[in-house]
Amino acid sequence: MMAVADRLVGSVLRALDPETAHTTALRLMRMAAFGTPPIDDPALAVEAFGLRFPNPVGLAAGFDKNASLADAAFRFGFGFTEVGTLTPRPQPGNPRPRVFRLAKDHAVINRYGFNNDGHEAASRRLVRRQRSGILGVNVGANKESSDRVADYMAGVTRFAAVADFFTLNVSSPNTPGLRDLQGLQALDDLLARTLATRDSLVQRHGRKPLLLKIAPDLDLTALDDLVGVARRRGIDGLIVSNTTVNRPARLQSREGVETGGLSGRPLFDPSTRLLAESFIRVDGQFPLIGVGGIDSPSTALAKIRAGATLLQLYSGLVFQGLGLVGRIKQDLSRCVAGSRKSLSSQIGVDAHDWTRRPAADL
Numbered sequence: 001m002m003a004v005a006d007r008l009v010g011s012v013l014r015a016l017d018p019e020t021a022h023t024t025a026l027r028l029m030r031m032a033a034f035g036t037p038p039i040d041d042p043a044l045a046v047e048a049f050g051l052r053f054p055n056p057v058g059l060a061a062g063f064d065k066n067a068s069l070a071d072a073a074f075r076f077g078f079g080f081t082e083v084g085t086l087t088p089r090p091q092p093g094n095p096r097p098r099v100f101r102l103a104k105d106h107a108v109i110n111r112y113g114f115n116n117d118g119h120e121a122a123s124r125r126l127v128r129r130q131r132s133g134i135l136g137v138n139v140g141a142n143k144e145s146s147d148r149v150a151d152y153m154a155g156v157t158r159f160a161a162v163a164d165f166f167t168l169n170v171s172s173p174n175t176p177g178l179r180d181l182q183g184l185q186a187l188d189d190l191l192a193r194t195l196a197t198r199d200s201l202v203q204r205h206g207r208k209p210l211l212l213k214i215a216p217d218l219d220l221t222a223l224d225d226l227v228g229v230a231r232r233r234g235i236d237g238l239i240v241s242n243t244t245v246n247r248p249a250r251l252q253s254r255e256g257v258e259t260g261g262l263s264g265r266p267l268f269d270p271s272t273r274l275l276a277e278s279f280i281r282v283d284g285q286f287p288l289i290g291v292g293g294i295d296s297p298s299t300a301l302a303k304i305r306a307g308a309t310l311l312q313l314y315s316g317l318v319f320q321g322l323g324l325v326g327r328i329k330q331d332l333s334r335c336v337a338g339s340r341k342s343l344s345s346q347i348g349v350d351a352h353d354w355t356r357r358p359a360a361d362l
Contacts, residue, residue, distance in 0.1 A: 009025075009028065009321070013025055014101070014103075017097070018099040018100060018101045018108070019096060019097070019098065019099050021101075021318075022063075022099070026063075026064070026068060026069060029069055029072055029073075029076070029322075030068065030069065030072050032075075033069075033071070033072030033073075033075040033076070034075065035075060036075075037074040037075055037077065037132065037133070038077050038326075040054045040055045040077075040079070040329065041055075041329070041333040041336075043333060043336045043337070043342070043343065044056065044079075044329060044332055044333060044336070044343060046079070046309060046310060046343065046344070048237070048287040048309045048310055049165055049209035049211070049236045049237055049286075049287065050207070050209060050236075051134055051164060051165065051209065053079045053080055053134055053310065054079050054133075055077070055078075055079035055329055055332075056079055056304070056308075056309065056310045056311050056332070056343070057077070057078060057079050057300070057311050057312075057313065057325055057328055057329060058078055058079055058080040058081060058082060058136075058289070058310060058311060058312045058313070059073045059078045059080075059081040059082065059312065059313060059314070060082060060291050060312035060313060060314040061082040061083065061084050061085055061136070061138035061167060061169065061213070061312075062084075062085070062110075062112075062314055063314050063317070064081065064082075064083045065083070065084060065085070065086075065112075065115065065116045066083070066086075066116055066117045066121065066122055066125070067083040067084070067086075067122040067125045067126050067137075068125065069081065069083075070083055070125065070126055070129045070135055071129050071130050071132050071133075073133070074132050074133040076322050076325060077322075077325040077326055077329065078133070078325060079133070079134070079310075080133060080134035080135070080136065080164075080310070081133065081134075081135060081136070082135075082136035082137070082138050082167060082312065083122065083126075083135065083136070083137055083138065084116065084122075084137055084138030084139060084140070084167075084169070085114050085116065085138045085139065085140040085169045085172065086116055086118070086119060086122050086137065086138065086139055086140065086155060086159075087114055087116055087118060087119070087139075087140050087141060087142045087151060087155075088118060088119050088142060088145075088151050088154045088155070088158075089118050089119075089142050090116065090117050090118035090121070091113075091114060091115060091116065091118070091142055091143060092115055093112045093113035093114060093115025093116075093174075094111050094112060094113035094115075094174065098110060098111045098112055098113070098260070099111075099112065099260075100255040100258045100260075101255070101318065102251065102252075102253035102255050102256055102264070103253060104252040104253045105251050105252055105253050105256070105264065105265060105266055106264050106265040106295060106315075106319045107251070107253070107256075107262060107263065107264030107265055107266050107267070107315065108262070108263050108264050108315045108318060109255060109256070109258045109259075109260045109261065109262050109263075110174070110243070110260050110261055110263070111173075111174045111258075111259055111260030111261070112174060113143065113174045113175060114140050114142075114143065114172065114174070114175055119154065119155065119158045119159075122159075123158055123159065123162070126159065126162040126163075127161075127162060129162070134164045134165070135162070135163060135164050135165075136163065136164065136165045136166065136167055136211075137155070137159040137162070137163040137165075137166055137167070138166075138167040138169050138213070139151075139152055139155025139156065139159070139166060139167070139168060139169065140152070140155070140168075140169045140172065140175070140178070141175070141178065143175050143176070148178075148181065149181075149189060149190050149193050149194070152168055152190060152193075152194050153193055153194055153197040156194055156197045156198050156201070156208075156210070157197060157201065160198070160201045160204070160205040160208060161204075161205050163208055164208065164209075165208055165209040165210070165211060165236070166198070166208055166209070166210045166211065167210075167211045167212070167213050167239060168190065168191075168194060168210065168211070168212050168213065169213050169242070170182050170187070170190065170212065170213070170214070171213050171214050171215035171241070171242035172242060172243075172261065173215070173242075173243060173244075173245045173260065173261045174260060174261060179215055182214060182215065182218065182222065182226055183222075183225075184225045184226075184229060187225075187226060187229050187230075188229050188232075188233070191212070191229060191230070191233040191235060192233060194210065195210060195233060195234070195235070198210050209236035209237065210235055210236050211235065211236055211237040211238065211239055211289070212226075212230060212235055212237075212238055212239070213238075213239040213241075213242055214226060214238060214239070214240055214241055214242065214274075214278075215241060215242050215244070216240075216241035216242065216243075216244045216246075216267065216270050216271045216274050216292060217244055217245055217246060218274065220277060223274070223277055223278065223281065224281065227278060227281040227282060230282075230286075231282070231285050231286075235286065236286055237286045237287050237288060237289065238278055238282070238286070238288050238289070239288070239289040239291060239312070240271060240274055240275040240278050240288055240289070240290060240291070240292075240308075241267075241271040241274055241275070241291065241292050242261065243260075243261025243262055243263045243267065244261060244262050244263075244267055244270060244271075245260075245261065245262070246262070246270070247262065248266050250266070251266060263292065263293075263314065263315040264293060264295070264315035264316070264318070264319070265293050265295055265315075266293070267292040267293040267315075268292060268293025268294070268295075268299055269293070270292075271290075271291070271292030271293060272290070272292070272293070272302060272303060272306045272354060273306075273354050273355065273357060275288060275290050275292075275303065275306045275307050275308060275354075276306040276307050276348075276350070276351040276352070276353075276354035276355050277354075277355055278307065279306065279307025279348045279351045280307075280351055280352070280355065287309035287310065288307050288308050288309060288310075289308060289309070289310045289311065289312055290303035290304070290306065290307070290308025290310070290311050290312070291311065291312035291313075291314070293315075293316070294311060294312075294313055294316050294328075295315070295316035295319060295320050295324065296316075296320070296324075296327075296328075297327055297328050297330070297331030297332070298331075300328040300331070300332065301331065301332065301335060301346070302350070304332075304343070304346050304347055305346050305347070305348070305349050305350040305351075306348070306350055306351055306354050307347060307348040307351045308347065309344075309347055311328075313325070
């Protein structure tokens with residue numbers, strides 16, 4: 001039944017322009033979210049960042065920008081969800097059109113620019129939620145902010161009572177200058193100040209893990225610097241990766257010339273190689289979330305074997321529908337049962353193989 005519904009709904013949504021399809025999908029998911037979440041195979045449970053996830057498949061930030069699905073997402077089988085990116089003040093983002101569906105490539109290009117309703121509106125929604133699953137809050141900075149680090153600190157403060165973990169988004173390509181925060185000195189300052197803010201709230205709200213979402217376009221020298229700062233400052237994890245500004249030569253869709261961040265199938269190889277490089281550099285100090293190009297059970301398992309403890313989906317849902325969540329979980333359950341090994345035993349087993357692949361092949 002889910003497969004039939006996915007095909008019917010998917011055909012309708014793909015007939016709409018991409019941004020209208022996205023807002024329509026959000027509306028339909030809210031309407032269809034009833035009953036209790038599906039019961040997961042206990043073998044899929046994951047411990048990470050001091051939290052216990054019923055399964056490793058999460059909904060990536062960017063899908064639910066304004067925290068309107070904070071409870072509904074779990075009815076579709078996600079093990080966790082991440083809302084945002086949220087900025088202190090509401091902002092409209094970039095002019096439309098700003099999202100493009102690359103059907104031939106199973107990819108998406110977006111240049112949304114952190115369009116969201118702001119902290120106050122999202123906070124009102126999250127205070128009312130039933131807390132039915134693990135919630136991440138992805139925070140960012142307003143485009144015109146004079147102190148972007150202060151914006152991240154404000155996000156941690158505002159959502160400390162409702163978030164189970166935080167993500168600092170310093171890797172969106174659609175806010176000018178934002179990726180500069182991945183540089184050595186800027187990142188050190190950002191992490192020092194946001195971690196201090198987080199720690200100042202522990203007595204009131206408990207310790208909330210703080211993660212960093214990075215770009216797939218980092219070279220290995222920049223990755224060395226970034227991971228070094230992250231480890232010294234003691235963050236709780238990395239999300240690898242955001243969208244890419246690169247354009248593979250093999251793109252077939254005419255929309256591939258649009259500016260913005262590319263996600264979906266073409267992102268799988270470069271983001272997974274960066275995931276593996278990160279896994280090796282982190283050396284077990286904290287877990288990684290793998291995101292980018294997951295659109296099948298095989299790509300989900302490949303992310304885990306490259307170094308991911310948890311996974312996140314977004315663009316894959318555009319082309320495969322919500323049934324993708326269940327198919328991934330079923331396959332992971334079969335993998336665990338067939339090998340008689342835990343899912344955690346698969347993490348990073350192929351990391352060195354990924355790092356040996358020439359970048360030109362990705």
